[in-house]
Amino acid sequence: MRTARTAPFAPKAGSDYVRPLKLLRPVQNKHDEGLPPSVADAAVYTFILLIGAFQLAHYPHTADFMNDMTYPDLARSILEKGSYQLRFLPQTTFPPGFPLILAAVGLFFGLSPATLFPVVTASATLGIIAAYELLRRVEGRGVAAATCLLLASSPVLFGFNTTIVYPEMPFFLMSMLVLLLAFKIDHAERGESLVGWMLLLSITLVLAVLIRSVGVALLAGLATWIVVSFLIAPEVGRRRISRFLLPLMLGLGVQLGWMMWAQRHQTLEWQLPGYPQSYISQLRVKNGHYPELGLAHLGDIPSRIGRNVVMRAAGFSALVVRRNVSKFWSSPAICGVLLLIAIGLVSSLWNGGQLHDWYFLWHEFIFMLWPWDYRDRFLFPVVPLACLYLWRGAKTVKKYSIREPRTVGVGLVVIGSFLCISSAAFAFGITAFPVSPEHVRGDHLQTIAATLFWGSVAAIGFGMLNSSWLRRVCDGKSMLGYLSRMVESGTPVALRLVAIVALALIVISGTRLVVAIGHQNMNPDITKQSGYPMIKAADWILTHEPSDRVIMAREPDFLFHFTNRRTVWFPPISDSKVLMDGMRRHHVGAILVVHQERSYWLPTEEACFQSLVQAYPGAFQLTHRGLDTWLYEVVSTSDGR
Secondary structure: OOOOOOOOOOOOOOOOOOOOOOOOOOOOOOOOOOOOHHHHHHHHHHHHHHHHHHHHHOOOOOOOOOOOOHHHHHHHHHHHHOOOEEOOEEOOOOOOHHHHHHHHHHHHHOOOHHHHHHHHHHHHHHHHHHHHHHHHHHOOHHHHHHHHHHHHOOHHHHHHHOOOOOOHHHHHHHHHHHHHHHHHHHHOOOOOOOHHHHHHHHHHHHHHHHHOHHHHHHHHHHHHHHHHHHHHOHHHHHHHHHHHHHHHHHHHHHHHHHHHHHHHHOOOOOOOOOOOOOHHHHHOEOOOOOHHHOEOOHHHHHHHHHHHHHHHHHHHHHHHHOOOOOOOOOOHHHHHHHHHHHHHHHHHHOOOOOHHHHHHHHHHHHHHOOOOOOOHHHOHHHHHHHHHHHHHHHHHHHHHHHHOHHHHHHHHHHHHHHHHHHHHHHHOOOOOOOOOHHHHOOOHHHHHHHHHHHHHHHHHHHHHHOHHHHHHHHHOOOHHHHHHHHHHOOOOHHHHHHHHHHHHHHHHHHHHHHHHHHHHHHOOOHHHOOOHHHHHHHHHHHHHOOOOOEEEEOOHHHHHHHHOOOEEEOOOOOOHHHHHHHHHHHOEEEEEEEOOOOOOOOOOHHHHHHHHHHHOOOOEEEEEEOOOEEEEEEOOOOOOO
16 A cells, blocks of 8 residues: 655644645655656756757857847837837837847847847747746656757757747746746745745746736736635635735736837827737737738637647647647647647646646637737747646546546547547548648548547547456456556556657657758858848848838838838738828838738738739839849829729
8 A cells, every 4th residue: 555645845843824735736756767866957957058059059140130120120229219119110019028138138249140049049948947947846857857858859949049039938938937936936835035036026927028918828827826726725815815916916017007008109000900909909800811801700719719729739749749740630639639738737727726727728718819820939938838738638547547447438439439530531531620721631641540549549448348358458467458557556667668768769850950950050041031032122222212212011120120211011901092092191102012922911912012003003113123022113192093
């Protein structure tokens, strides 16, 4: 018979406070990984730091940025003009936290790729270490090491961090620090000095909110956690209020202050729903990329949620296993992963949960309603938590399979049969449910594999319903029975060995790709960059166009960076009269049209410009044709109809 382990944070003798077990899950500090704790931690730290050092030396060595320059230019505006603006317009969409960090670096070292990419690298490296410390405390060293080694060796993450200067990694660092500090403060004994930790938590929470707008998920998670604690156990709720009310109030105050400033200074070039208005306004549109479709209706929400859930699950699985995942919802890499994560999250929240549980729930709720296409960068900050709940979900299924085999068997039969049939329908092309046809075209092997997988799950469920079969499996001398007893005994040596080997192979494979990307960054070919045609067009504008000419372009921030000319957004509007009225209002003198294989905005700029030409045939004159770019001078703004 096993003896119960004492919770690591159990109250000391004589303490006047006893934590309800329903609210505080016992922390599983596992030291059975085969290495002393200090050696195991040092090994993980060493790998993370080595990847960070490699990234620090292998960013694109160019004189200027080759991709989106929005945040470096906002930092430059802070330093040179003392204002938060871009293209002579106040920036009211992106919060100022990350530009302020870049400006602080630029004040001493300048604003160049050589000085700003290290900010991203340092944030990513420290963020992964903070995630490791958090996971090690809440679930154990094994899960923490596996998660952080996978994330550190991700070629997708490395490629993103060495391509563009964006706020995802600083936000990742601050959010992990918030969760780690909150965990430490919540588990500290009464009488310990907490003022310093509370102030540090307040600072990191404020920074997280100012770096990315999705930081409101931390505020919502913190508020929900306190309220739920108070409802379940008032004593615990009062204790958490005393420890977390100050950080929460400061975070809310800063968020409200930013929203009020942005609302007062908002200047819209065009009357379009969604961008560049606030994120709350953007959530209301039917499709962020196609603003002319108007606002969303209640009937649009289920399909949006379904699309976002599938895409985020597929992105998570692809990031972990290092291969493309076909986007059909019944894929084990989508539906299976979602089920395990959902089970793990519910099991964590069942008795009150912790801050990281509520934060993850609110974060994913926001992105379920997101009207824009999926991007990996929106997933990076919560990958460690997704791995945590994936693991907890698997543990929960294993536990109930042993305790309630018949109940679990029924569930496996129902789920496995339904998903087997669904996967077979995808495999034979007789379903109407894929996200889009191109997502499953050419991936028949994945659909067939999914059919076989879910069929096997259903078969296992049928077997669990047969008590005599189950008894023979568990008590027999077969290999399956041996593995079953080994798992039940808590010493799955063989399974652990398989997991370690699989993890090592994935990490090694990812590291090789990371090294290859790094070597490519050392000698970047600017002519192969997506923005190269616009760079060439900007060079021509700089030397041939008058300095006071206003240029309208679909990527005005990009053009402004290279020309320092006044630019106006070429909006995705097909109504020629609205476009011409706006051109008169902004005194547009030229229009830059760029051909793109896949336009971020719809209608495409070529389609919008064609509507202008048809309505005002004599208003434009081609002055320069470059590489997939055309510059038209506006010779007349009269109606001409």
